[in-house]
Amino acid sequence: MKKLMTWVLAVILALGCLPAAAAEPTVIQPNMELELPEEIYASVPRLNPEVEGENPLTGLPDGEEAYTPIVLVLDDSPEVFPHWGVTEADWIVQVPLRRDGDTRMLAVYSSAYPEQAGGARSARMTMLPIATLFDAAFAFVGYPPNTEWNIMVGGWLDEWDFNKPIRYFDLLGRRYKERVDFLPEPQNLSAHIQEMHANLVKRKVKFQKRYFLFADEPETRGDDATKIDMAFYGSEETLEPSTASACTFTYEEGTGYLRDSSTGLYTDRNTGEAVPFANVVVMRSKINWIGYYPYYEDHLRYYGEADVFMNGKHVSGYWYRRGRLARLVLLDENGEEIRLQRGKTFLTIGDQYTVVSYE
Secondary structure (H helix, E strand, C coil): CHHHHHHHHHHHHHHCCCCCCCCCCEECCCCCCCCCCHHHHCCCCCCCCCCCCECCCCCCECCCCCCCCEEEEECCCHHHCCCECCCCCCEEEEEECCCCCCEEEEEEECCCCCCCEECECCCCCCCHHHHHHHCCEEEECCCCCCCCHHHCHHHHHHHCCCECCECEEECCCCCCEEECCCCCCCCCEEECHHHHHHHHHHCCCCCCCCCCCECCCCCCCCEECCEEEEEECCCCCCCCCCCCCCEEEEEECCCEEEEEECCEECECCCCCCECEECEEEEEECCEEEECCEEEEHHHCCEEEEEEEEECCEEEEEEEEECCCCCCCEEEECCCCECCECCCCEEEEEECCCEEEEEC
């Protein structure tokens, strides 16, 4: 109990939530023991209707490229920033990596496929379920030779039929990559996303289009949330958040949410411009550990709490998946599927040790 109270006090101090004259940020208190009534998700359809000419992940006009969604694992170390080839990504996802709160990021491509993107890194079992959310191909630079089933990336690639046909790209091989000269190894690996896309098209690999719902008007529900702070502690024993993972999102009307961290604004090395997000989503899932390696409770099946930030507003609700290979559904507190704002989405997946506040 003493250790827990020490950790809670450290969180409060880190967020600056001790009594002060100014208004205090709202700290989201996650319920990791959530029992969601079946009537909330019972009527959720397996798929939303297709909208002709619309990209299923952004709600924006679809490009001319064939639809081959690709999820690329990216290094989240400060020395690798800025990433390159992320302007073309439709979603960016931040997932747990280590017990100290360090994370890794994933870029999801479905409407444009850059020639190169990076810096690419190795996979963990907190990353492969993201590819199944979107029914996407998976690109990574190897994975640990784990033999425990729940953290065995190679075993789950086979379990989830990424070999039938082959829908993954291990960049430890000879193709789809090169080393760039502006970073040292191992952080300088650049993935050839356009080449992967061309390979999938050539082999006629089919992907299911999983449409999110999108609004045609700005979100007006919920309380104000023009600034979002995220701190990643990793576990109860971590008394200081990871400086590499901590970040802030600031809403700018007409632009969206801009992500800031210890390395500055989240920009694309190729363009030098900040990458704006129309939506910021926080999903809660229990995270289990085998040694140094994390995995989600039941690999992101069923449901959990979710917080969605759009248009400077906060809407609380739930995430739901019918099964491990099903689409991701975001529901409000009444069980209605949330309509996202059209544009890019930033998704963070964390547990009770991921501290999120907003104001």
